Amino acid sequence: MRNWIYQALCAIILDQVYSNLYLRDHLDSCPKKDRALATRIVYGTIQNYGYLNYAIDKYAQKKVDKRVRILLAMSLYQLFYLDKVPAYAIVDEANQICRKISPKSRGFVNAMLHRIKKDQIHLPDDPLESLSIQTSLPLWLIRMWNAQYGEKRTQQMAWASLKILPVYVRRNPIKASSQEFEEAGWEKVNGDLYRYPKNDVAHHPFYREGKMSVQDLGSYQIACFVDAKAGMHVLDACAAPGTKSMAILERMKDQGSMTCIDIHPHRVKLIQNEIRRLGVHHAKAFVCDASEIDDLGVYDRILCDVPCSGYGVLARKPDIRLRLKSTDMDTLIPLQKKILESCAAHVKEKGQIVYSTCTINKKENEKQIESFLQAHPNFSLMEEKILFPNDQADGFYMAKLEKES
Ligand SMILES: C[S@@+](CC[C@H](N)C(=O)[O-])C[C@H]1O[C@@H](n2cnc3c(N)ncnc32)[C@H](O)[C@@H]1O
Incomplete structure (x- = not known):
């Protein structure tokens, strides 16, 4: 099992394979009894990779080969x-893997695993630097959050990014009665959202039969915030994989229309699969660039769930933290602005547009809305919400704008 974990981490860290896709495609080759622990070690190592590397570098006193580093990190995570x-089992397994990948490093790996003790790792005195190391988040992100939201909120968000969050499922009212869900005994959290007690949703008959979907609590709140009524015409401009579009259409009782667009053809296929699985009749999905919408007509409601830096969903998508770059925003911010402007031209009079992100960053959220409103005085801000990430749910931003007549 340790060798399976080591191969998984090499694929995710070195070859940049998405962790959820790797696990989806390879978990079957891990012995069934070990799957839960293996998943925990893979995700835990990725989530804490910055901190584990800090510990390795403090003690190594030499350059560490990248494959040996991964072996050390996964072993230290367990310790x-x-x-x-x-x-002793962790050290022994590390020894066996090291014999295969770098026999000359066996003594070094052995010594490091005996020497490094978590409670003896010295952290910097500066509270922000220390937080950045302990939570494996880059210092520029911690400093940016600190400048935008203050130290207390920054501490809370940084620690929340390491949590293992509950799994939630959304009942599809078109196919399943609330009685069926009550009989399953799951705790109702909000509307049609329930807390699912295990990690095997995709194998549950309700999932296969299209009676439920997986959705985070905050993501579901965005679908509710759109407030689309039965019979309305709705455009979801950055729709894939279709989680929010389907939640909105289910709330509309599959009456009216849901037009889902996304720029990536392979992601549009994911929406089309969901339309089939959930058995909804009034949704269509096709490839379209939301920043240059031309002849799609006008809508009562438009959701612009724009591509963003994803700082609100670090707990559920641990790979993001492996690839965070302070320059990521440079291309995203102009794209978000362009998408919002292009979509705004397709809102009916008295219709509403919801702009949302899964990030906590004023430059991609509040500032975007402020500058949009300045340039478009025929829109007014109805409501704005920030859901900060916590130990129950991801973090999101949403703003509702109404077009005046
Ligand atoms: C945050 S995700 C959307 C998640 C989706 N709303 C859901 O709840 O399942 C952003 C999506 O925007 C898409 N995207 C990026 N640039 C786009 C563009 N110019 N036009 C349309 N879609 C775009 C991406 O392919 C990605 O699927």
Whole structure:
């Protein structure tokens, strides 16, 4: 099993394969009894990779080969965070993997695993630097959050990014009664959203039969915020994989129309699969660039769930933290602005547009809306919400704008 974990981490960290896709395609080749633990070690190592590397560099006193580094990080993760696995077993397994990947490093790996103790790792005195290391987030992000939201909120968000969040499922009222869900015994959280007690949603018959979908609590709140009524015409401008579009249409009782567009053909296929699986009749999905919408008509409601930096969803998408760059925003911010402007031209009079992101960053959120409103005095801000990431749900931003007559 440790070798399986090591191969998974090499694929995710070195070859940049998405962790959820790797696990989807390879988990079957891990012994069934070990799958939950293997998943935990893979995600835990990625989430804490910055901190584990800090510990390695403090003690190594030499350049560490990248494959040996991954082996050390996954072993230290287990030593630091998992008390059920005996230390001698972790060191022994690391030794066996090292024999295959770098026999000359065996002594070094062995010494490092015996020497590094979590409670002896010295952290910088500066509270922001220390937080950045402990939560494996880059210092520029911690400083940016601190400048925008203050230290207390920054601490809370940074620690929340390491949490293992609950799984939520959304009942599809077109196919499943609330009685069926009540009989399943799951806790109702909000509207049609329930807390699912395990990690095997895709294998549950309700999922296969299209009676439920997986959705985060905050993401579901955006679908509710759109406030589309049965019979309305709705455009979801950045729709794939269709989670919010389908939640909105289910709330409309599949009456009216839902037009889903996305720029990536392979992602549009994901929406089309969801339309089939959920058995909705009034949705269509096709490829279209939302920043240059031409002849799609006008809508009562438009959702612009724009591509963003994703700082609100670090807990559920741990790979994001491996690839965070302060320059990511440079191309995203102009694209978000262009998408919002292009969509705004397709809102009916007295219709509404919801702009949303899964990031916590004023430059992509509040500032975008401020500058849009300045340039478009025929729109007014009805409501704005920030959902900060916490130990129950991801973080999101949403703003509702109405077009005046
Ligand atoms: C945050 S995701 C949307 C998630 C989706 N709303 C959901 O809830 O399932 C952003 C989406 O925008 C798409 N996208 C990026 N640039 C786009 C563009 N210019 N036009 C349309 N879609 C775009 C991406 O392919 C991605 O699927």
